[in-house]
Amino acid sequence: MKFNKNLENIENYEAGKPIELIVREFGIKEKDVIKLASNENPMGTSKNVQKTIKKNANKAHLYPDDSMFELKKALAKKYEVDLNNIIIGSGSDQIIEFAVHAKMDENSAILTSGITFSMYEIYAKHLGAKIYKTTSKEHNLEEFKEIYEAHKDEIDIIFLCIPNNPLGECLDKEDVYKFIKEVDADTLVVVDGAYNEFAKFKDVKKGIDVRNLIFEFNNVLYLGTFSKLYGLGGMRVGYGIANENITSNLLKLRAPFNVTTISLEAAKEALKDKKYIEKTLKNNLKEMKRYEKFAKKHNIKIIDSYTNFITFIFKDKNSTEIYDNMLKKGIILRDLKGYGINAIRITIGLPYQNKLVLKELKNTLQIIDKMQ
């Protein structure tokens, strides 16, 4: 049976290895595995959210409220926007998918940073669309501008990942605004703020004012997620905020019931859990320093991170070898070799996890040194 030719060029997203896999493959006990590979919230699921999930366990047979009224209302309040400015997806990934399918076809192109969240590219490839990337790995708005000017007719969507996953760097919001001003009104600019709360906490200049952004620019789609700060990676809830012309068109591509009944309840509860959010942000900023110190001491290059992870770039050691060695010890990190960079991305964990990870990393680096 034949399928669309576009499919030939699609490679699937490589997810961080799940704990179950390490248990199965290496026979390590579940409780001994440390997973700092997928930027999940190391605080675990908030106690309040756990309560909500338990309370709603008897509603699993009921389809979700497809209008998502309650969650939209909560998000509208948080961002001071209208319900019609919001679209909710199965993770913010799905909003990316809607945007690509709503705006593009095989003759159009996206523009992204040299190294960034790979789903932008994967969804564009679903359509057989073209991918323009800056030669600069990190976001470089000058280069974005140059490429955009040269290929304006083709480029339908520009993706800005603020801060950038998997590198960690972050543009200043003022620079972002200045850039968007020079983009044509018919080009969609996706501002992916999956980690923006972490950036804002570290440096207020990096925090996107979403309301302001979407009211100033009719061609901007802001993305947010419950998977990181809110600790709901497993529940698959993300959202897009934009003017109604954008959301209403994207909504046409949303299948009914794209978020589970229990996920909607969990997300509503997570928004309210100020203590959990504060603890998460504080732990992250404090523990990040531990990694920065380690990198400095061991002469590992890092990019200043505005996220809940840090990326260690290696010169004379192979990131895949380091990754594999750590995996055998039951520590799951993310090798970025597939992104075209010899680096390891580590989610900032709890103090005890970070200590153990860095201890084992030190050992691993020493072993590799001896073998070289």
Add this chain to the structure above:
Amino acid sequence: MKFNKNLENIENYEAGKPIELIVREFGIKEKDVIKLASNENPMGTSKNVQKTIKKNANKAHLYPDDSMFELKKALAKKYEVDLNNIIIGSGSDQIIEFAVHAKMDENSAILTSGITFSMYEIYAKHLGAKIYKTTSKEHNLEEFKEIYEAHKDEIDIIFLCIPNNPLGECLDKEDVYKFIKEVDADTLVVVDGAYNEFAKFKDVKKGIDVRNLIFEFNNVLYLGTFSKLYGLGGMRVGYGIANENITSNLLKLRAPFNVTTISLEAAKEALKDKKYIEKTLKNNLKEMKRYEKFAKKHNIKIIDSYTNFITFIFKDKNSTEIYDNMLKKGIILRDLKGYGINAIRITIGLPYQNKLVLKELKNTLQIIDKMQ
């Protein structure tokens, strides 16, 4: 901002009204609302599944195992197929979406029954593809064959809904097999078995032998769901079973983490819950008779149903008027006017619900009679 022209023709799927909406709109208490609109399992969430959800509430922050190994293993065992024959989706809807996007483009067409599950058409419209439907509302394989022969070059996917939602009729499996034998090897035949367990329980001739089906035909994709018999409508888990050439191509369009961590656990547990399944099937068959008797007595036309719902077709009364009247009483049914038929679809509920629904329906019919 401009969007793809295909979007102009897309209407969203109209979901059964959620209970929350009736509470909000009519001020009826949640516990007093009867929803028999979405073919959810009236037994509620199985107790075992509830336990599983509660047990896994503390894993909401963890991304799901993207290989879905455990659930695939359980499904492979149930259907006696290989893990590679299975693809899991956010509801079987999502597998329909993958199939349409993998196989079709704006120049191709689908072929469906005159009245059937609307998502086939909606996904095809996302691509701007053409829709062929039989003039016969119910599945009529002779007419399917005629249309297929006349438009073979265009038709990429044939959808058979066995039994059919929202009408309830069901083809014999032998007739289905005979039909598929005459379809070209490059045309995908989707056999949607969302309600097939109900059909098989009523009449073994209607039950699809999935293993046999996919090993005999390389161009068939079978769809199953956890939303109906297994009582997990809110958890969004469905699956496709086909030969590996089909599943591997569809998998290319699957976004990572398309099913939640807790949904995967709930689905695994639901498969094991034999008692709940048996109770559901028995209640359904028994209570269906209550509706059949009512229809006969009140001269309402019905289609012999092989599902967990029954469709009442009205001659001299407006289905929308009946639907609206019932809604005001806190009883949510499904008006099929939008499907082009003057009918109401009612999910078979628990005995007390069915009694109340039929009592109120009787009253409603009398009131309308008097007004006419």
